[in-house]
Amino acid sequence: MNFTDLQVFKAVVEEGGIVKAAHKLHRVPSNISTRVKQLETAVGVPLFHRDRQRLHLSPSGELLLGYAERLIGLSEEARHAVSGAAPRGLLKLGALESTAASRLSGILADFHRRYPDVHLELSTGTNDMLVSAVAERRLDAAFIAELPSARGLAHLPAFRESLVLISCPDHPPITSPGDAEGQSLIAFPHGCAYRRVLQRWLKRESLATLRVLELSSYHAIVACVAAGAGIALMPEAVLDAMPQALVRRNRIPRAQSEMVTPLIWREGEVSPPVLALRTLMALVAKGLARKREGRRMKTGR
Template structure:
């Protein structure tokens, strides 16, 4: 049973016979007759009471009429929903944790207000893992550290970040890796793009590469900055993140050379997969941040 069979069946019911149904459907009579017979064979029942050229639905045919109408209506709704460019349905967005904390809150609130039909799911993680999840379809799109050079992905630049070495508040200025007092790195997992930049800085900023004494992997910037403030080690973070977190006032920020200290955050998605909600998210991220909403005064 397919939708075309059901449409032919309903047309025969409405027109009372094959001849008029064939005219309405722009088919030859033999084709309509064959399709009705095949439908009856597949269901194992007679769908019509045949009186000469006149055909009336049998009791089984009357039951099928209701189901056929509902199925064809649902199919029509599905076509309209799929072809409609209005953002709706589930949007699985991935983001680096620093971006989620410093950049996304006002934009996600604005997006939620503009697109109530979208069910937004946000998942944070390091760049490498987020790229893999967009490629395997676990995420619809993700905000990661660029550049991303994979022909399967489309990448749109959305934010520019200044990356800084973060140390304890009392730490003296850091010109290169030799100035770091505590050579413990406080980082995320190895697939984190910012961790890779920090390791690169240690390797190239001084005449002789500086080897970390220890690497401590943490799962949040709150924990990381707390450990930095206590003098446990150093970290790498966007300056925008320090400005957005209360703990950012308890650490010191030290600039990096421009080739390491500038980072572009890009929105990635699979090429060739239309998704109106992803289009709407890209538009929201590229727009100026919305002004804060003032609470109403009673």
């Protein structure tokens, strides 16, 4: 199996056809067609279903694409590691809205200064949406809210989050699920990890029987809670970034409120930009550990 044939195959898939792949690779279409046929001969199965001028990946093609991406990614990683060249290319990064709003601004600014040749695209979504996007190669890496259960995903602890239950200022303190009885819940749509935490705290198998107002913005959630529309669970770091928010903060048990935000990527498929991001996060983690150690030494704990 020829490595160049795999690169051509990947380009045909990404560009959606022979002609566009030829333009991207600066080759003539006939050369691209020949390369694809050579690869099909080498593996012994059709990689595309041909419909007039259009190509559709066959099941075997789908399977080979995953291996091709891993091999090409490893090749790039090895080349950059040996040459010592700074990483370059596109990094498709995902994050929870809360993480993007409260944690990433300084880190991404630092990343941009360190690696100016990496073009960064940041997308936000729910925990489950981001996990699927990484697993399906629509994102290279993502900051999520729970350790991934999907096979084939590696992770690195990134941030510690403390969740807090918020209510309108004149609501009596909420210390148990019973205190929240009759309240509407304001939460992100299905797939949000914090929504699942709220469900567990309420000791509910489902939220289907409760009134749930689904919003996709923390600013909107805080505004609705402040107006008395219901209660919500959110990271305290996000709330700290909204000093104008007029809400009551209610604590829930640490077993449910303390969470770790991991950075995830596909195991064995570390492109140079993802490797650079992982390295930066490791430096951030070391810096935070040094600060914590310094505080402990000052307090004698």
